[in-house]
Amino acid sequence: MPIGTAFHDRTFPLCESLNYREWSGYYAVSAYEPHHEHEYNAIRNAAALIDISPLFKYRLTGRDATRLVDRIITRDMRKVTVGQVIYTPWCDEQGKVIDDGTVSRLEENTYRWTAADPSLRWFTQNAVGMDVRIEDISESIAALALQGPTSGRLLTHLVKDADVSTLKYFRVTKATIAAVPVEISRTGYTGDLGYEIWVPADQAGKVWDALMDQGRAFDIHPAGMLALDVARIEAGLLLIEVDFNSSKKALIEEQKYSPFEMGLTRLVNLDKARFVGQSALKEEQRHGSAREIVGLAIDWTEVEKLYEDVGLPPAVSAIASRVAVPVFKDGTQVGKATSSTWSPVLKKMIALATIKREHTRIGTRLQFEITVESVRHRVAATVVKMPFFNPKRKTATPVS
Numbered sequence: 001m002p003i004g005t006a007f008h009d010r011t012f013p014l015c016e017s018l019n020y021r022e023w024s025g026y027y028a029v030s031a032y033e034p035h036h037e038h039e040y041n042a043i044r045n046a047a048a049l050i051d052i053s054p055l056f057k058y059r060l061t062g063r064d065a066t067r068l069v070d071r072i073i074t075r076d077m078r079k080v081t082v083g084q085v086i087y088t089p090w091c092d093e094q095g096k097v098i099d100d101g102t103v104s105r106l107e108e109n110t111y112r113w114t115a116a117d118p119s120l121r122w123f124t125q126n127a128v129g130m131d132v133r134i135e136d137i138s139e140s141i142a143a144l145a146l147q148g149p150t151s152g153r154l155l156t157h158l159v160k161d162a163d164v165s166t167l168k169y170f171r172v173t174k175a176t177i178a179a180v181p182v183e184i185s186r187t188g189y190t191g192d193l194g195y196e197i198w199v200p201a202d203q204a205g206k207v208w209d210a211l212m213d214q215g216r217a218f219d220i221h222p223a224g225m226l227a228l229d230v231a232r233i234e235a236g237l238l239l240i241e242v243d244f245n246s247s248k249k250a251l252i253e254e255q256k257y258s259p260f261e262m263g264l265t266r267l268v269n270l271d272k273a274r275f276v277g278q279s280a281l282k283e284e285q286r287h288g289s290a291r292e293i294v295g296l297a298i299d300w301t302e303v304e305k306l307y308e309d310v311g312l313p314p315a316v317s318a319i320a321s322r323v324a325v326p327v328f329k330d331g332t333q334v335g336k337a338t339s340s341t342w343s344p345v346l347k348k349m350i351a352l353a354t355i356k357r358e359h360t361r362i363g364t365r366l367q368f369e370i371t372v373e374s375v376r377h378r379v380a381a382t383v384v385k386m387p388f389f390n391p392k393r394k395t396a397t398p399v400s
Contacts, residue, residue: 005053006142006204029224039223046219064130095280096247147194150218178210191235236386298349299380
């Protein structure tokens with residue numbers, strides 16, 4: 001049975017909808033209000049506060065901590081400096097992704113590692129013979145995502161012992177909020193300007209209260225998973241068990257993905273020192289991947305016509321879909337769309353889709369399956385560059 005996070009005492013009274021879901025053994029708010037519109041708008045137009053405490057979190061220390069991280073991930077830790085955060089996948093021996101997450105280099109040989117799935121066993125197996133300590137800090141450290149255009153100004157107003165206004169994209173700094181020591185990273189899962197705040201679980205309430213109190217002037221709203229799901233698709237960010245599967249949980253080979261298939265080629269440093277899955281990935285690079293996850297823009301005019309033909313107004317759900325639907329090319333199925341949504345900020349329907357490699361070039365015209373009144377139809381879809389939504393404020397520095 002799920003339990004509440006360290007912020008549950010604060011989020012429960014605000015959750016008017018009582019709409020919850022289970023996330024890694026915790027209760028997570030799906031939407032605070034009956035509809036998630038205001039929460040989504042906070043992400044894109046103001047400041048949204050999201051409880052992300054159910055993430056698995058690990059702390060790695062010791063002489064060989066850097067060596068262990070470098071052995072597991074596909075990126076080159078030699079290029080990562082203290083105070084920097086990286087997003088990275090890590091693979092099994094066959095070059096298939098086990099999980100993806102962020103690694104923060106807090107000190108020369110001290111790291112905080114976040115993951116969607118439990119990873120302690122895998123880290124420990126790869127640490128045999130090394131001088132490294134791996135701690136599961138998932139319960140002792142709570143986390144909040146503060147996302148949106150006014151989030152930087154809010155933190156700059158609230159934090160006095162660190163210069164948040166000049167904190168660069170994918171960097172982390174130590175600070176205090178309400179006299180509580182925290183770490184603030186300029187990261188997030190929304191594709192917007194945003195921060196993640198890492199808090200001792202036993203003092204989590206104080207930090208939430210300070211952010212909500214001082215955040216009123218910046219139009220802060222608590223936001224749940226439904227709003228986050230729409231935002232992360234707009235940002236072209238993948239979700240495990242929806243857009244790809246962990247190789248440790250996959251039932252068949254088709255459910256396993258390599259970083260190349262996930263569109264993460266830029267995050268694979270094949271020339272670095274040996275890492276898990278390196279040989280398999282080198283082989284895949286030589287022969288090419290059979291498929292890749294791409295972005296699709298759905299032809300809304302064709303969608304409207306389908307509804308018009310049956311005498312109905314368009315009725316696409318405001319909730320992002322995680323149900324896979326077929327994608328076709330000239331009548332032949334060439335892939336599947338795994339996440340799709342109506343994008344309020346872009347005013348279009350978009351999807352993340354796994355497509356055969358020969359049909360992944362930008363501008364390729366495909367067909368996306370959509371069901372209207374229990375009848376399946378196909379509408380035009382175009383392969384487009386991701387992320388779909390990529391505002392300059394996300395990476396701009398300093399924060400204005």
